[in-house]
Amino acid sequence: xxxxxxxxxLVLFALTxxxxxxxxxxxxxxxxxxxxxxxxxxxxxxxxxxxxxxTARTFNAISVMNRAQVAHMVAMAGxxxxxxxxxxxxxxxxxVCPGEILPSDWFTADEAAASQVLSxxxxxxxxxxxxxxxxxxxxxxxxAGQELAKQVAEAVNPELQAPPAGAEKSFSELNGAxxxxxRDDVINAMLAGTNNCGVGDGxxxxxxxxxxxxxxxMGSMGWTWVHNRPGGxxxxxxxxxxxxxxxxxxNSSAQMDSSRYDTVSGRNSNAHDHGRTVTPALCPTPPPVxxxxxxxxxxxxxxxxxxxxxxxxARAPPGQAPENANPVWEMHTLGECVVCPGIWPFSMSYNTAxxxxxxxxxxxxxxxxxxxxxxxxxxxxxxxxxPWNLFFRFRFTEDSDAExxxxxxxxxxxxxxxxxxxxxxxxxSAGLVYYHRPRPAAQGGGWSEPPNxxxxxxxxxxxxxxxxxxxxxxxxxxxAGFTGHARALRRLVGEGYRGGGxxxxxx
Numbered sequence: 063x064x065x066x067x068x069x070x071x072l073v074l075f076a077l078t079x080x081x082x083x084x085x086x087x088x089x090x091x092x093x094x095x096x097x098x099x100x101x102x103x104x105x106x107x108x109x110x111x112x113x114x115x116x117t118a119r120t121f122n123a124i125s126v127m128n129r130a131q132v133a134h135m136v137a138m139a140g141x142x143x144x145x146x147x148x149x150x151x152x153x154x155x156x157x158v159c160p161g162e163i164l165p166s167d168w169f170t171a172d173e174a175a176a177s178q179v180l181s182x183x184x185x186x187x188x189x190x191x192x193x194x195x196x197x198x199x200x201x202x203x204x205x206a207g208q209e210l211a212k213q214v215a216e217a218v219n220p221e222l223q224a225p226p227a228g229a230e231k232s233f234s235e236l237n238g239a240x241x242x243x244x245r246d247d248v249i250n251a252m253l254a255g256t257n258n259c260g261v262g263d264g265x266x267x268x269x270x271x272x273x274x275x276x277x278x279x280m281g282s283m284g285w286t287w288v289h290n291r292p293g294g295x296x297x298x299x300x301x302x303x304x305x306x307x308x309x310x311x312x313n314s315s316a317q318m319d320s321s322r323y324d325t326v327s328g329r330n331s332n333a334h335d336h337g338r339t340v341t342p343a344l345c346p347t348p349p350p351v352x353x354x355x356x357x358x359x360x361x362x363x364x365x366x367x368x369x370x371x372x373x374x375x376a377r378a379p380p381g382q383a384p385e386n387a388n389p390v391w392e393m394h395t396l397g398e399c400v401v402c403p404g405i406w407p408f409s410m411s412y413n414t415a416x417x418x419x420x421x422x423x424x425x426x427x428x429x430x431x432x433x434x435x436x437x438x439x440x441x442x443x444x445x446x447x448x449p450w451n452l453f454f455r456f457r458f459t460e461d462s463d464a465e466x467x468x469x470x471x472x473x474x475x476x477x478x479x480x481x482x483x484x485x486x487x488x489x490x491s492a493g494l495v496y497y498h499r500p501r502p503a504a505q506g507g508g509w510s511e512p513p514n515x516x517x518x519x520x521x522x523x524x525x526x527x528x529x530x531x532x533x534x535x536x537x538x539x540x541x542a543g544f545t546g547h548a549r550a551l552r553r554l555v556g557e558g559y560r561g562g563g564x565x566x567x568x569x
Contacts, residue, residue, distance in 0.1 A: 094448055098487065102434055105218040106489035107524055109211040110432035113232065114493025114522035116210060117430060120200045121495065122518035124410045127189040129516060131409050134186035135298070138179050138331050142360055143296040145175045145372075145394070146333035150358035153375020154340035157353045162344050169386035176394040179331065179362050183396050193410040194245045194268060202242050205232050211432050221442050225480075228433030228542040234532075235428035238263035248408070260415040265428045265495075267411040294335040331396070332361040332371075364399040365391065412515045422531045427496045427513055429525060429533065433542055435480070436487040480543035488547050490535055494525035 148171070155163050204210040211224035240263060243251070248269050251257035259267035337356040342349065361371035370390040385393050416426030437443065457463040480486055497513035498521045511517070527535045536555075540548035 091448070098436065099489075101219060102222060102436055102487055102489040103491070105215055105222055106432050106434045106491035108218070109214040109224065109434060110430060110491035110493035111522060111524055112210050112214055112493075113204060113430045113432060114495050114524075116200060116204055117236070117428065117495045118520040118522040120196050121515065121520040123196055124193045125515050125518040125520070127193045128409045131186045131189045132516075134182045134189070138182040138186075139296040139298070139333070141175055141179050141182065142331050142333035142362065143294060143335075144333075145172065145179075145360045146296075146335045146358045146374075147294060148172075148175075149360065149372070149374030150335045150338070150355040151340060151342070153358065154353045154355045155342045155344060156375065157355075158342045158349045159345035159347075162342075162346070165386075172385065173388075173393060176362070179394065180397055183331075187397075190408050190410070191245055194248070197266060197268065197410065198242060198244065201233070201237055205229050205236060205430070206242065211434070214432075215434050219436075221440065222434050222436055224432070224434055225542050228431065228538065230541050231538045232428075232430040232432075234264065235430060236264045236266055240264065243268065252408075259411070259413045261419065263413060263415070265413055265416055265426055267413045269408055269411075294333065296331075296333040298331050330361050330363045332359070334359045360394055362394040362396045365395050365397055366399065370394045410515055412513055417512055419531075424494065424496075424530050425513060427494060429527075429530065430493050430495065431527060431535075431538055432491045432493070433538065434489050435544070437485060438487065439485045481545040483546040483550060486544065486547070488539065488544050490527050490539065492525050492527040492533075494523050496521055496523065 152163055152168050206226065206229055208224045208226045208229050211229075215222035215224050241247075248257060252269055257269045259269065335355075335358040337354055339352045340355050341352055355375050358374040359371060360373075363370060370393055372385065372390075372394055384390060413426060416423065419426060497519055499510045499517060499519040501507055501510045513520075527533060527538075536548040536551045539545075539551065
């Protein structure tokens with residue numbers, strides 16, 4: 063009646079081996095998920111940092127070109143000062159030794175100097191065009207089109223994707239809600255009076271807001287640092303002169319004095335040398351009494367108005383007589399103004415309105431988001447499934463069951479799109495573009511100056527996606543289509559998770 067009880071160990075061994083295999087497979091599967099999580103986050107960090115670096119380099123290039131514009135405008139003023147100074151010298155020589163300086167030689171040199179002023183104005187305008195071009199390239203391709211983030215993602219893993227919809231935050235940080243505009247778009251907006259740069263318009267003001275640049279250019283209204291002599295002056299005439307009844311025809315050289323202008327921006331460049339004793343060095347016989355040249359004045363206006371002022375010595379104002387038989391507007395007149403009235407070529411400017419929002423908004427310094435995702439139900443993943451994934455269906459009752467799916471390698475999660483948390487793995491990172499010109503530690507440290515587009519001290523670093531008043535990672539996720547992920551993040555905040563955000567304000 064007794065039977066042999068052999069074989070129990072084999073059954074137990076089979077069950078143990080099955081459990082061991084499941085544990086190994088789960089370890090490998092979870093390990094792969096962890097590896098992919100680290101991979102996508104590192105890729106997002108690299109993309110965010112790359113975008114910040116590209117933006118910092120763009121800002122630095124714009125700053126260098128702005129400085130070149132400033133240099134060209136200073137050179138323009140210096141050339142005008144030399145025209146005025148040499149006019150005074152020419153007038154003094156004509157008093158003491160007429161004909162020693164041939165009129166033809168004088169007019170040739172005068173015309174060459176006038177052409178140089180025109181050329182300098184044009185080159186300064188070209189600097190603005192170049193700055194606009196690289197900014198448009200950054201904004202259109204690397205930010206709105208996410209080309210740089212896509213290249214980083216492709217290099218890390220071809221299945222990672224960078225949705226352009228994830229660039230809304232970065233775009234607004236740089237350009238606000240404004241469209242991507244060409245130089246002509248900006249000029250037309252200025253002419254129509256519809257171009258503004260204020261809070262919410264981004265860090266870059268492509269139309270100028272050029273008071274800092276003008277102040278840097280004008281520096282000292284004495285201008286001795288431009289023309290290197292104690293007397294005389296040079297300046298840029300006010301745009302307000304365009305509506306002045308005394309602008310086009312001066313009754314005396316005293317009315318031409320640029321010191322009566324109350325601003326340094328405007329429609330003309332000018333120089334004025336007041337009465338002084340002149341030593342006529344080219345005269346064969348030095349005069350016993352040095353002549354006094356009362357006034358010399360030159361003003362270059364825009365080509366549209368056909369106005370030119372050039373007075374020296376005995377040549378009476380208003381100086382509208384032809385020079386060397388040439389019409390007055392063909393001598394010292396500048397090229398077409400960028401926005402009339404005004405000869406100042408617009409420079410790319412930093413939006414000081416954003417800067418004044420202070421620490422709560424990173425002092426207006428842009429924070430750029432990079433968003434990458436991996437679709438576990440994509441055709442690529444279906445063609446190359448992860449062999450370590452596990453799928454179980456647990457039937458608890460006849461009417462209900464539960465599934466465990468460790469990645470949906472064959473698309474078992476319904477293809478509902480980006481809103482499906484199970485289907486998509488998402489990583490979000492942020493890069494900060496910041497201005498760094500430190501004060502020496504001996505002077506107390508801190509900033510030497512606020513952010514600007516006149517010095518190339520822009521740098522890049524990684525930063526928390528949370529923290530500033532306009533940092534809302536959940537909104538950025540939802541805006542890119544990842545509504546389920548955004549909802550999960552908000553629920554975490556509701557349960558007490560704070561991440562790097564102040565009191566959940568970023569959600």
